[in-house]
Amino acid sequence: MGPADVHGPLWTGILLSASLLIVWSPLAAAQFTLDPSLQNMTPRESLAKPNISVSQSSVIEQRATVYFSCVTSDVNITIHWVFNNAFLVLQEGMHLSADGKTLTILTVQRKDSGPYQCEVRGFLQVQRSEPTFLDVYYGPDSVQVKLEPGLPSGEVVNVIENSTVNFWVETETHPLPDYSWFFPNGSVSSSIKRFTINAISREHEGLYRCLVSNSVTDLSLVGAVEVRVVGILKPHIVFPNLTLVENASSVSLTCQSGFQEVGVQWFLSSQPLLPSERLELSANNRTLAIHGLRRDDTGPYECEVWNLGNRARSDPVRLNISYGPDQVDITRDPASGAVSAVEAGLGSSLTLKCWAEAEPVAEYLWSFEHNASVSEQEQLVIEPLSWEHQGLYTCTAVNPLTRLTRSALVLVTVVGWPKPVNDNVPGVQEQVRAKKMLPPVSPEHFYEIDLPSATGGSCSRDPGKVLPMYPSVPPRPKGNMESNYQVLVNPESSIYSHISSQA
Known part of the structure; x- marks a missing residue:
């Protein structure tokens, strides 16, 4: 074995130590620590499922x-x-x-x-x-008996006759409880949470009770509801008994029904009514307020209510709104238009008609030369015409509810020869047969004219009054012959005497 073999294991250990140092250095840098209770465990031990x-x-x-x-x-x-x-x-x-x-x-x-x-x-x-x-x-907690459809009010519920009504119980309980129903007729039904009555009638009225029992908790509670069966209560519209005047009045219409909790819808001329600046609905839609009444606000108005799955609509109502009189027109006959001057033959018949748009229908007063009341009718008939019938006639239209008056003028001119004094001369309404007429006299000469009696709306005068043969003719009026509005300041007195006193 050479020197390399002697130092081989030594170098192997050094290299292994260096490798471990490199691996563990990041963990040391992160300062990783273990739960002290786990420091003595080794990775070889596994946890058992608890x-x-x-x-x-x-x-x-x-x-x-x-x-x-x-x-x-x-x-x-x-x-x-x-x-x-x-x-x-x-x-x-x-x-x-x-x-x-x-x-x-x-x-x-x-x-x-x-x-x-x-x-x-x-x-x-x-x-x-x-x-x-x-x-x-747990439970049962509080027990409530409910109906559908229905709007409970306390412990009393109104239902519509002949409707279908579902009964059920609401409560908090576990496990599911037992139910026992006690009906007004004395019968008992068990083990049902819901039941239905079809075509309910007044025989079904009374107190319905439900006993809810929890066999585990040994607790029981009773819920109850009283049922009243009512017919379909048709709503009706109520409004104050006031004189309504155009542009001067406001009015409130109220939809009344036998139910307190209902939905309400208003209709105008059979169409759903939409609120506006002048048409204002209350929060619950029960009241309709109309501000600044106009003559076309008469209606008809209807209100519809719904409740318990049923709907009913009121009878239509119309408002009586007073207005006018509008422009006064004086006509000579139905076919003619308004006139401000007419000519008629001496001894003939003249009919003048006065008319003005108003609600209620206007009352009329005819006066002659602004001071003499000659008729209180819509139509003025003068016959036979004489010279003294010539002049300005005023027709005044009066509305005692709006307290307004309006008038128009017409100038009547009489044309033709005066009636002779000779009693043998036929009247002006008969065919004249005389061949010889009285010669004309000087303008200063006067004739006394026999006048008809003051009957039937014809004009009259003092029989002793003498008129000139050729009376002067008033000038024709110029411009608008129709007056502006005037207000009756004392409507409780006679309107005619009031107008005459102002002449």
Whole structure:
């Protein structure tokens, strides 16, 4: 053996030491430390899978204490507990032993129900037990009997006659309870959570009770509901009994129904009503407010309610909105348009008609020369025409509800020869047979004219009044002959005497 052989093992050891130093240097730089309890373990030892033992796996809420033990033969280990696949955070009423092997739940709650596991950790090894389930029984809690469809109000529920009604029970309990129903007619039904009554009638009215029993917890509770069967209560619209005037009034319409909790929809002219600046709905849609009424806001208005799966709509209502009078027109006959001046023959018949758009229908007052009231009718008939009928006639339209008046003027001109004084001369309405007429006289000569009696809306005068043969004709009016609005300041008095007194 040469010198190389003598130093061979020495160089091999040196190289091995250098290799180990290179491998462990990064670990030393990271300052890696082991759990002191694991420093004496060697990698050759493997951890065994732990098991859990529990004092009782099924318990009643608030009536038991449960102990979980993590069973393992390994030493120098740490133990962690897992609940519902997450590391357990100790809550109030839980206790963990010093070595971590025993978990105690002092007073079990329903929230403690679920799978538990223990996990052991050794040198670079982890083992977790199979889950052990803790079942916690509880309830029943408060019992509520409910109906569908239905809107309970306290312990009383209104249902629509002939509708289908489903009854069921809501409660918190484990395990599933037993149900016993006690019906108003004295019958009893068991082991059902739900039942249905088709075409419910007034015979089904009364108190329905359900006994919910938990055979494990030995607890029982009763829920009850009183059922009232009502007909389909058709809603109706209510609004104040006020005089509604265009541009001067607001009004509120209320949809009234026999149910307190209903959905409400408004309709205008059979179309769903959309709110606007003038049409305002309350929070529950029960009240519709209309601001600044216009004449076209009359409606019809309807409201529809729904509840318990049924719908019903009110009868339509219309609003009486007063307006006008609008422009006053005076016509000579139905076929003619508005006139401001007319001519008619002496002794003939003249009919003038006055009309103005208004709600309610306007009342009319005819006056002559602004001071003499001659008619209180829509139509003025003057016959036979005489010279004294010539002049300005005013028709005033009056609306006592809006307290507005409006008027128009017409100039009447009489044309033709005056009636002779000779009583043998036929009247102007008859065919004139006389061949010789009285010669004309000077303008200063006057005739006394026999006037018809003041009846039937015709004009009258003092029989002793003398008119000139050729009376002067008032000039034709120029411009607009129709007046602006005037307001009745004292609507309680006679509107006609008021207007006349203002002339």
